[in-house]
Amino acid sequence: MTDTRHLVVVGNGMVGHRLVSALRDRDGRGDWRITVLGEETRQAYDRVALSSYVDGKSEEELRLAELADPLVDLRLGDPAVTVDRERRTVRTASGAELTYDALVLATGSVPFVPPVPGRDLPNCFVYRTLDDLDAIKAAAAAAVARPGPGRRSAVVVGGGLLGLEAARAMRLLGLSPQVVEIAPRLMPVQVDDGGGALLKDLVTSQDIAVRTGVAVSGIREEKDRLVATLSDEVELDADVVVFSAGIRAADSLARESGLRLGERGGVWVDATCRTDDENVWAIGEVAALEGRTYGLVAPGYAMAEVVADRLLGGQARMTPEELDMSTKLKLLGVEVASFGDAHAATEGALEVVVNDPVAGTYSKLVVSDDAQTLLGGVLVGDASKYSTLRPMVGMKLPADPVAMIAPGGVELGADALPDSAQICSCNAVTKGALKEAIGGGACTVPDLKACTKAGTSCGSCVPLLKKLLVDEGVEVSKALCEHFGFSRAELFQIIASTGLRTFTEVVEKHGRGRGCDLCKPAVASILASLGNGHIHEGEQAALQDTNDHFLANMQRNGTYSVVPRIAGGEITPEGLIVIGEVARDFGLYTKITGGQRIDMFGARVEQLPAIWRRLVDAGFESGHAYGKSLRTVKSCVGSSWCRYGVQDSVGMAVLLELRYRGLRSPHKLKSGVSGCARECAEARSKDFGVIATEKGWNLYVGGNGGATPRHAQLIVQDVDQETLIRTIDRFLMFYIRTADRLQRTAPWLEELEGGLDHLREVIVDDKLGICAELDAAMALHVENYADEWRGVLEDPKKLERYVSFVNEPGTPDPTISFVTERGQPVPTPRAGDPEPVLIGVPAFGRQEVQ
Amino acid sequence: MTTTDERPATDTTPTARRWETACPLERLQPERGVAALFGEEQVAIFRTHGGELYALGNVDPRSGAAVLSRGIVGDRGGEPTVASPVYKESFSLVDGRCLDARGVSVPVYPVRLHDGLVQIGLR
Ligand code: SRM
Ligand SMILES: Cc1cc2nc3c(=O)[nH]c(=O)nc-3n(C[C@H](O)[C@H](O)[C@H](O)COP(=O)(O)OP(=O)(O)OC[C@H]3O[C@@H](n4cnc5c(N)ncnc54)[C@H](O)[C@@H]3O)c2cc1C
Ligand code: SF4
Ligand code: FES
Numbered sequence: 001m002t003d004t005r006h007l008v009v010v011g012n013g014m015v016g017h018r019l020v021s022a023l024r025d026r027d028g029r030g031d032w033r034i035t036v037l038g039e040e041t042r043q044a045y046d047r048v049a050l051s052s053y054v055d056g057k058s059e060e061e062l063r064l065a066e067l068a069d070p071l072v073d074l075r076l077g078d079p080a081v082t083v084d085r086e087r088r089t090v091r092t093a094s095g096a097e098l099t100y101d102a103l104v105l106a107t108g109s110v111p112f113v114p115p116v117p118g119r120d121l122p123n124c125f126v127y128r129t130l131d132d133l134d135a136i137k138a139a140a141a142a143a144v145a146r147p148g149p150g151r152r153s154a155v156v157v158g159g160g161l162l163g164l165e166a167a168r169a170m171r172l173l174g175l176s177p178q179v180v181e182i183a184p185r186l187m188p189v190q191v192d193d194g195g196g197a198l199l200k201d202l203v204t205s206q207d208i209a210v211r212t213g214v215a216v217s218g219i220r221e222e223k224d225r226l227v228a229t230l231s232d233e234v235e236l237d238a239d240v241v242v243f244s245a246g247i248r249a250a251d252s253l254a255r256e257s258g259l260r261l262g263e264r265g266g267v268w269v270d271a272t273c274r275t276d277d278e279n280v281w282a283i284g285e286v287a288a289l290e291g292r293t294y295g296l297v298a299p300g301y302a303m304a305e306v307v308a309d310r311l312l313g314g315q316a317r318m319t320p321e322e323l324d325m326s327t328k329l330k331l332l333g334v335e336v337a338s339f340g341d342a343h344a345a346t347e348g349a350l351e352v353v354v355n356d357p358v359a360g361t362y363s364k365l366v367v368s369d370d371a372q373t374l375l376g377g378v379l380v381g382d383a384s385k386y387s388t389l390r391p392m393v394g395m396k397l398p399a400d401p402v403a404m405i406a407p408g409g410v411e412l413g414a415d416a417l418p419d420s421a422q423i424c425s426c427n428a429v430t431k432g433a434l435k436e437a438i439g440g441g442a443c444t445v446p447d448l449k450a451c452t453k454a455g456t457s458c459g460s461c462v463p464l465l466k467k468l469l470v471d472e473g474v475e476v477s478k479a480l481c482e483h484f485g486f487s488r489a490e491l492f493q494i495i496a497s498t499g500l501r502t503f504t505e506v507v508e509k510h511g512r513g514r515g516c517d518l519c520k521p522a523v524a525s526i527l528a529s530l531g532n533g534h535i536h537e538g539e540q541a542a543l544q545d546t547n548d549h550f551l552a553n554m555q556r557n558g559t560y561s562v563v564p565r566i567a568g569g570e571i572t573p574e575g576l577i578v579i580g581e582v583a584r585d586f587g588l589y590t591k592i593t594g595g596q597r598i599d600m601f602g603a604r605v606e607q608l609p610a611i612w613r614r615l616v617d618a619g620f621e622s623g624h625a626y627g628k629s630l631r632t633v634k635s636c637v638g639s640s641w642c643r644y645g646v647q648d649s650v651g652m653a654v655l656l657e658l659r660y661r662g663l664r665s666p667h668k669l670k671s672g673v674s675g676c677a678r679e680c681a682e683a684r685s686k687d688f689g690v691i692a693t694e695k696g697w698n699l700y701v702g703g704n705g706g707a708t709p710r711h712a713q714l715i716v717q718d719v720d721q722e723t724l725i726r727t728i729d730r731f732l733m734f735y736i737r738t739a740d741r742l743q744r745t746a747p748w749l750e751e752l753e754g755g756l757d758h759l760r761e762v763i764v765d766d767k768l769g770i771c772a773e774l775d776a777a778m779a780l781h782v783e784n785y786a787d788e789w790r791g792v793l794e795d796p797k798k799l800e801r802y803v804s805f806v807n808e809p810g811t812p813d814p815t816i817s818f819v820t821e822r823g824q825p826v827p828t829p830r831a832g833d834p835e836p837v838l839i840g841v842p843a844f845g846r847q848e849v850q
Numbered sequence: 851m852t853t854t855d856e857r858p859a860t861d862t863t864p865t866a867r868r869w870e871t872a873c874p875l876e877r878l879q880p881e882r883g884v885a886a887l888f889g890e891e892q893v894a895i896f897r898t899h900g901g902e903l904y905a906l907g908n909v910d911p912r913s914g915a916a917v918l919s920r921g922i923v924g925d926r927g928g929e930p931t932v933a934s935p936v937y938k939e940s941f942s943l944v945d946g947r948c949l950d951a952r953g954v955s956v957p958v959y960p961v962r963l964h965d966g967l968v969q970i971g972l973r
Contacts (some may be wrong), residue, residue: 381973482927504899512879514899516924517933542881542923546935549920549946554935558915806873806884806895815916816911830914 002473004033004275005101006309008090009079010253012038013302015284016106018062022308023067032070032311033384035098037077037090042130047298048457053133056707062130066810083257085277104307105254105267105275105282108296114157118219123226124241127166143239146224151176155228155238156214158245159186167208167243178209178236180216180228187220190338194355195380202334249286249293262288271317272310273303281307289318297457298426303427313807335383336365340376340393340742349375352401356381363405364646365389370394377405381500387464390422391431395497423464426457434468443474451617480741481518484511488666488741496737501532502539511844512744522741523546525628528664529736531784534791535664536798547626549786550802552608555601557816557827560608562588562600563625564615565661568635568653569596578618586611589824593817595632595670597623602825604812606804612789621787624662629743630669633657634682638675638692645675647692649730652721653681656690659725662785666748670704684712687745688728693717701759702749710746713756730763730771731780768819869962869969876904880966881931886970892922893970894919894961896943898930904943905959905970910934918956955971 007023009016020034025515036791047064053062067074077093083103090098106803111126113119114737125136143152156172159181170177181185185196186203200210205208215231219241228236228359241494244766246249261269266288273281273289281354285293294300309316342352355362361381374773376391380387385405395813398416417423419488431451437451439711445465449455455462478487485508486494491510503523509514515523524543528535535541535548547553552560564579566580579598583590586607588600603611624630635657636642651777653673660669673690689700703712716727739748752758761767763774792798818825857876872886885908887892887913896919907915913936921932924945925962930943949952960971 361896483924513926513928514923514930516926516931517922520922539880542879546920549935554915554917555935556913556915556918558913558917659926692892800877801882804885805887805892806877807871807886807888811887813885813892813916815892815914845852 004030005031005103006099007032007034007102008098008100009034009036009104009106010090011106011108011250011284011286012040012044012074013108014044014064014078014282014297014306015108016104017044017067019104019106019283019308022066022074022305022582024067024312026308026312027071029456030071032071032102036067036072036074036259037078037080037092038074039074040131042127043074045074045130046457047128050127050130050133050479051165051169053130054137054172059130071412080253083253083280085257085259086278093226096259101279102311103280105251105280105286106284106304107250107253107286109285110250111243111247112248113243113432114216114217116218118221119243120224121221121241123239124219124243127162127242127244128247128656133169134283136169136242139240140175140677145173146430152239152740153178153237154240154242155180155216155226155236157228157243159210159212160185160189160244160246161187161506163244164203164208165801167203167241168206169410170240170242171207175240176207176209178211179203179738180214180230181210181212181238182215184213184699186210186212187336187338190342191378191380192343192364193366194353195336195338195362195378198355198357198360198380199334199336202360206334214755238246246297247621249288251286251685252280254286262291262293263286264291266293269619271309271319273318274310277825281310283307290740295647298428299630301426304429306516323738324408335379335381337379337383337386337390338377339386339390340374340526341658342376342378344373344375345459352403352405353467354396354402358408365401365596367397367403369400374401379405382796384463387461388416389465390425391417391423393422397841411532421466424457424461426452426461427455429454429466435472436470438469438474445470446817447471447558457671463558465802466677476480478740480522481516483507483513483515483519488526488743489738492737495523495526497529501527503527503538504544517545521548521628525664526615526681529781531780534786534795534798535788541801545550545628550605550608551626551792552603553626553660555827557603557830558813559816559827560603560605561625562603562608562611562615563593563597563623564620565657565660566632568633569648570635570650570654571597575620578615578620578710584615586615587825589826593625595625596634597632600828601820604800604804604816606810606812609793609799609802611641611792616624616787616790616793622662622789624788627662628666628668629662629664630660630671633671636674636680642675645692646694647675647697649673649675649681649690652690652692652697656725656728659782660728660732662788663736663781665727665736666731667742667744669732669745685709686712688712688731689837690724696720699724699727701744704744704746706744708746712788713748713749715756715760726775729765730774731759733774733777734763734770736761861933867960867973869964869971871964871971872968872970874969875963875966881923883921883923885916885919888970888972891972892916894932895961895968896923896930897930898923901928901960903963903968904930905961906932906941906943906946907954907957907959911935911956912937921957925926925933 034047044064049062078094079094082089082091085616088100111128123139126132152175154175154177156167156177159179163179164774167177167179186199203210216228217231218229220227226238228238228242249265254267261267267275267282267286269275269282269287269289273283275282283303297499306316306318344366350367351364353364364378366376374397417431421431423431433452437448442448442451448465455465479485494510518541583600589602591599633653635650635653638646639645670686671688672681674681674683677693684700684704685693685703689697689712697719699716700712701715703710735745804811804813818829851924860920863871870888872895880897880899883894883896894906894908896904907920910918915936923932926949933940939948940946941956946956946958963971
């Protein structure tokens, strides 16, 4: 222990975090013990993806990998306030004094706020941290909720990359954004005038007002709003003002302790990231590498890697001329990318421009004076070539530059690149390193992410990772997993046509190994769709996913939720009383779900049969809240009560829910029925939605809520009940046969060749001649439906499983406990809560959930 | 690990260990685990398709929930595994290490078949 040295890292942002994880990865002997001081009270998060916080991502999803490690002492909310370089100590705001052997400054930047009068008024914000975004969200919500006419609006000061992100965030928060940019074009640092003009059009068409060439000169309060005055004397009303006018290195600690600074701010460091004090280093946005600061994460990560190496005695150094300053604008719905020498600053550089105002695209390549070498470029409107072009910077062009950016020009694959080309600039991963990983067995994008870190930051190189896999002969296959070389749809065909009815037979004849948590539930679902009896019958029981395992949804503490079916959301007073009594008698937490029914939480596994016995006796049945199967058919109250209703929407919802209950499918299925075009049942956000018309029913298919909301599309109009049901039958059966594992109807329909028209031809016009088969399959399902919970209660063999412990069947799991919140039981929080994040899931990957 | 064809119990580890009975073998359906409680200790016991027995700690290290016995049993590259039912990471039945997160593992228990009874070796 005596030779362990102490590293103090000031700043727990993206780069500080990278340093600590790189050092812990490589310092196997534990040479360094690390204390991290973070000013923010949160664990390090992905600031690059900050804007997605207003677009549905949670703090947990943005969080960077946790640094739980005995050698790392993470002190959040306790910033460093002074550094004494003589005594090698750092003092923190809480008064702690830490002695260091090495000190790393990773304090990042602070937003620059131009000194205009009124900039400190309430509702004026900057855009840098999650706390900033929480404050902005609250202000926007308050503005939107305030009564009174007119749209609520936001002024965004600054039209650079961040300003445009901020503007789009304001729109998502329900405000009308106006961007004010002092330069004559948007994103002045990255794009040229030509690109800027098109960019302005594209941004404006996203409902974001843009004023270039003017500055904000003052802000004042007027009644409950703000008024921003511009240099051309225009006044803009605003509920929120966001400053996004650039950043300044957060270099005050260095300044006060007398370290050398860069000419334009930042802590001066040499190519090894060392300051003029040999025990102090600086990395990330605060560092002025040989005098120059970098406002992007990739150079910061490179610096973190250099310092980690140096601290362990290595010889790494930075090569600033190679630092990648590429950017791709995320989120705005407007594709913009710039890379390399975008402004043709290199001596003799030539510019090749293809401007297509009709298509709304502008592409420019900057090439060397002999037109042989790519130096940089700007892409606006369509940045799909960015991931291939960026790694080619500094290399010989494989084709004529015009052909490379012209519409319909040469298609560029990863094969055009030499091994030394950097494919992932955020993490400095070359094509060579990726090929090596592929040679070593990586055969999917997640594999590559796990073993090279490529693709785990901004995500813009992911398309190229896919191309590279294909080029290297790895099929980006639809294979379910290592045990089956088939997609779910292929497997469905195999099982349906061979008549195999056990997993063992299927895997022995058509797969390898003993399966896993991907293929087993998929096969279980296929067998169930084909009508294979109770899902816990025989060997099938061992295939079922977590929730199907006990016909209940597992909660975070190992207890289960209980959801009886309440078809169409219609329930009698007696039914409500039974649910209330059961919940009370078993001490369960109750909540009305988003699916128009009641969920009871906190049941221990050994309580499930007794709870269900009571429910089944009272006439309830399984609600399949656990299954990849029909969940609910929501309804509005419809013509029975509503003065606008034109059909009995509740009756139809009940009919549909009872028809399709228990139907197993590739993913869950949801439906809704509205009694008129006012659509109170939100039917168009469902996999299949029905809306009443004067003449009959309209059927919409392929909608969902969730992470990627989709509106369902109209497939048949004004049809009678019989046609409606026949069309839904076929739609569902066709989907069940051809969709991928965990693919909902919307993405399935998007991928279906020919789309909605093709679907209509298949299920309405019977173009493939399969409708009779689909109809028969559904008839079989309807005939054979039986309540799964009743099936368990009637079979002692199945009931045997519902025990806490095989040797002590009645003893409750001692790890389960509850506290009371708002009068009801909830799981006792555990040390380290909350941590609902999958390990190994990249910051940008869509995480596959249950 | 032990196989289910009857063979004399051999305990090769030097430390003294007591063997506790969990359940009769028939109670273990292939590829579906069960949990057993010994004092404070929770053990997840599995029987593979090939008939081998394995025992791991029942607590899933990610969620803290005592549910590993309820995971799906399968294999990865031939190594027998169970997938945690909470966040789906796979654990090796052989040595308890998590195959999806470096440095994470669950305890492994010796398990034997004795007179048709599945027994777990405890310290
Ligand atoms: C209980 C409930 C929340 C509530 O308190 O209201 C709920 C709870 C869960 N939802 Fe949900 N969802 C519930 C209504 C919804 C709705 C609203 C609706 O159905 O009208 C939606 C949006 C509509 C949709 O699905 O299109 C919804 C979209 C999701 C999604 C995102 C699906 C997607 O395609 O993106 C997931 C994740 C997934 O399935 O992949 C999810 C997953 C889950 C899971 C299964 C997550 C998990 O693995 O633990 C939750 C478990 C429920 C449990 O333990 O009982 N839940 N979930 C609602 C149960 C409704 C019911 O009665 O069955
Ligand atoms: C909205 C937004 C979008 C962005 N998009 C991109 C993009 O697309 N591509 C890209 O490359 N970059 C992007 N960036 C920039 C990127 O986030 C930064 O380059 C990166 O975060 C820099 O990392 P850092 O660790 O140097 O600084 P930071 O991540 O800012 O971390 C510094 C940390 O130090 C803390 N700190 C400061 N002073 C002290 C003190 N005295 N004691 C303790 N802690 C202290 C701060 O609170 C902060 O948490 C974006 C930034 C924002 C805000
Ligand atoms: S959708 Fe129409 S019928 Fe149904 S409740 Fe709304 S207004 Fe009434
Ligand atoms: S280039 Fe950003 S993650 Fe690869």
